[in-house]
Amino acid sequence: MDSTDRKILMELQHSRQNTKEVAAKVGLSVTPTYERIKKLEQQGIIRGYVALLDREKIGKRVVAYCQVSLLKHQKELISRFEQEIGAFPEIMECHHVSGNFDFLLKIAVGDIPEFHRFINEKLSVVEGISNIHSAFVMNSVKESSVYELG
Amino acid sequence: MDSTDRKILMELQHSRQNTKEVAAKVGLSVTPTYERIKKLEQQGIIRGYVALLDREKIGKRVVAYCQVSLLKHQKELISRFEQEIGAFPEIMECHHVSGNFDFLLKIAVGDIPEFHRFINEKLSVVEGISNIHSAFVMNSVKESSVYELG
DNA sequence: CTTGAAAAATGTCCCGT
DNA sequence: ACGGGACATTTTTCAAG
16 A cells, blocks of 8 residues: 555545546546555455435434443453444444443434433443443534544 | 435445445335435435545554543633644544533544654643543444434 | 546436326 | 436446557
């Protein structure tokens, strides 16, 4: 992966565009640009292409980040937690982190009552949780999926 | 936006696919499917299409979530902070949150030394910061941009 | 790498119902 | 709102310099 590949990736991370446009921006003709993109896809460097939605417009008015601590740090408990977490569509992200707590969850729901129900009836039912601390997003100043590439 | 639109959005959130495929999955022919997608784009419900990259394969080995507290909660200080934050490509996300701290940042860099330099030479130089608390991601159990739609 | 070409697949839109 | 069909654009592959 050279500097041209990185330029191509930066373009595609920002927005979908056809090969001709990408080619013009990186200063190559269509054929090699096309081949580079295909190679990046085959290598799995490009994982895929997705549509991003407007959160407000689809009625997800509440986003919260929840810090979850487990009772014990046993392998079995952790993997069971991770498995159960995967089944909840309200949980968009779940990261196992170092520090004062164990997992950081990103949760998106329609409104506060729905959030309340989710925490009480779904999340807190999962075994092994010691405590949950939630921070509500009031404003997303920056929200990007773009990794910086030189 | 009806149930068919939501099905279309669920498909496109998961992966790019041509109109014919989407049409088959939602049980319509190509034309109405095409028109629905265009309408969702025009309404801004679909914000855009982007490529997602493999974090490991592009050499971003370190992701951290940083909790930032400001010294004072003044309008000017907050908006200046938000403005400066936008200029750092290492910061992929910045959310103004309620709770014990003010901002939650998602930061991606190549390695620990780079993280160290970023915190000391860039982030902590921003005016008005009271303290920064970092949690390193050890494993992303779930990482999705998909909002659940009925 | 570049240019050019050409077939196959899609995207796009007009006109029926 | 939906479906069919016609046309434009892109994708994809290939050959030659």
